Amino acid sequence: MEPPPRDIVDQFLGVYTGKGKIFVPLSPEGAGKFPGFCVRRRTTSVDVFPICVIYFSKYEFCQSEEAVMYRTITLPNGARILTEHIPGVRSAALGFFVGAGSRHERAEENGAAHFIEHMSFKGTSRRSAADLAMEMDAIGGQVNAYTTKESTCFYARCLDRHLDRAGEMLCDMLFDSRFDEGDAALERGVILEEIGMYEDAPEDLCAERLAMAVYKGRPLGRPILGKASTLEQMTGESLRRWQQEHYVPGAIVAALAGSFEERHVDALARRLSALPAAPLPKVREAVYLPAVTVRKKAIEQNHLILAFPALSYLDEERYALLLLNSILGGGCSSRLFQELREKRGLCYTVYSYVSDHADTGHLGTDSYTHLTLPTIA
Numbered sequence: 001m002e003p004p005p006r007d008i009v010d011q012f013l014g015v016y017t018g019k020g021k022i023f024v025p026l027s028p029e030g031a032g033k034f035p036g037f038c039v040r041r042r043t044t045s046v047d048v049f050p051i052c053v054i055y056f057s058k059y060e061f062c063q064s065e066e067a068v069m070y071r072t073i074t075l076p077n078g079a080r081i082l083t084e085h086i087p088g089v090r091s092a093a094l095g096f097f098v099g100a101g102s103r104h105e106r107a108e109e110n111g112a113a114h115f116i117e118h119m120s121f122k123g124t125s126r127r128s129a130a131d132l133a134m135e136m137d138a139i140g141g142q143v144n145a146y147t148t149k150e151s152t153c154f155y156a157r158c159l160d161r162h163l164d165r166a167g168e169m170l171c172d173m174l175f176d177s178r179f180d181e182g183d184a185a186l187e188r189g190v191i192l193e194e195i196g197m198y199e200d201a202p203e204d205l206c207a208e209r210l211a212m213a214v215y216k217g218r219p220l221g222r223p224i225l226g227k228a229s230t231l232e233q234m235t236g237e238s239l240r241r242w243q244q245e246h247y248v249p250g251a252i253v254a255a256l257a258g259s260f261e262e263r264h265v266d267a268l269a270r271r272l273s274a275l276p277a278a279p280l281p282k283v284r285e286a287v288y289l290p291a292v293t294v295r296k297k298a299i300e301q302n303h304l305i306l307a308f309p310a311l312s313y314l315d316e317e318r319y320a321l322l323l324l325n326s327i328l329g330g331g332c333s334s335r336l337f338q339e340l341r342e343k344r345g346l347c348y349t350v351y352s353y354v355s356d357h358a359d360t361g362h363l364g365t366d367s368y369t370h371l372t373l374p375t376i377a
Contacts, residue, residue, distance in 0.1 A: 073265070078250030079272040083265055084257040092163045092258035095155035096174055099251035100243075102226075103149050103219040103357075104281055108233065111191070111226015112242045114147040115184075115234055118191060120154065121145070122183040124176045129183075132173065141166055143173075147224055150357060160259035167264065171271050174247075179236035188231050195225050203366070205295070206303040211355070213291035214307060214362060220286040248278040286360045301368040310363040313356040321354060321363065328352045329365055336365060 073081040101113050123129045136143045141158030143166070154174055156166040198204045208223055215221030252275075254268050288309040311321050329336040329352025336350045350367040 077277040100246035101150040102224045110230040179240040184236040213293040307364040310361040
């Protein structure tokens with residue numbers, strides 16, 4: 001059975017009518033304003049928690065108070081906008097999540113996704129790198145970005161009265177970066193220093209080598225930062241082409257939360273709608289393979305990770321995996337912490353973690369100790 005007309009639902013719920021309204025439930029008596037509708041309000045249970053639900057019994061349509069806090073908009077070109085209005089706050093956060101990370105790179109392109117993240121801060125056709133930094137500082141906001149194996153994120157946080165400016169700046173960085181050749185040469189040196197920094201961080205180095213071993217020969221096993229040999233081949237123009245091929249509308253999600261108005265959502269929709277539709281880049285699947293990897297380094301402690309194949313973040317049983325991780329090594333009451341540190345005093349740091357991806361994942365246990373590790377044959 002078809003639900004009631006959207007304009008009737010919007011009037012009743014007082015939400016998303018283009019006037020910046022938020023959810024203000026009416027009493028059942030308010031249904032008299034909409035002839036032909038039998039409207040009831042009840043308390044039900046969703047995942048144990050009581051939720052107040054509005055029922056349009058004539059049309060078998062319902063809408064919960066919890067659900068209307070969130071909205072998903074899918075544009076014709078495939079780009080998506082997610083919003084959550086939070087009453088009572090005066091700040092907002094806006095992020096662009098792009099499904100383009102290190103696993104989307106070919107071997108000779110390793111490091112391109114992260115390089116593009118850096119180049120986005122080096123200036124646009126209208127702003128220099130210094131302009132970008134000073135403009136956000138001038139409004140007391142924060143802008144940053146990060147790259148993962150499967151995505152790149154650009155985000156900003158600011159007071160609601162500066163949201164227009166922050167959003168325009170993020171769009172400028174994301175869709176109009178200069179990719180100047182001089183900037184590319186300069187930033188290459190910065191990234192090489194970043195690689196050196198992680199080489200000096202045993203915890204990160206150990207985790208990176210583990211991924212390279214268990215996903216050997218697959219893009220998922222390559223380092224996010226790339227390697228000196230691949231970075232040397234990249235130019236501003238090659239990075240621009242890579243971005244154009246991978247930053248397609250279907251891979252972009254804009255998320256807006258906090259205090260905002262409907263016009264902010266409309267502005268995002270107009271900007272993303274201007275992007276031409278394009279097919280999503282293909283990703284080579286990953287396969288977990290048992291492996292052993294050892295690296296000698298002149299440091300005070302031995303770092304040991306034991307890993308086991310686990311679930312993807314799309315698996316229906318992922319919550320059970322997260323619960324297992326919490327019990328095993330998620331805190332001071334976990335099995336590993338209590339047994340290895342509290343009872344036996346074998347180490348200072350010990351924990352477990354989940355590294356999950358779209359098609360695979362692993363559960364790892366990490367510890368640092370001065371003790372000599374057993375010889376692995």
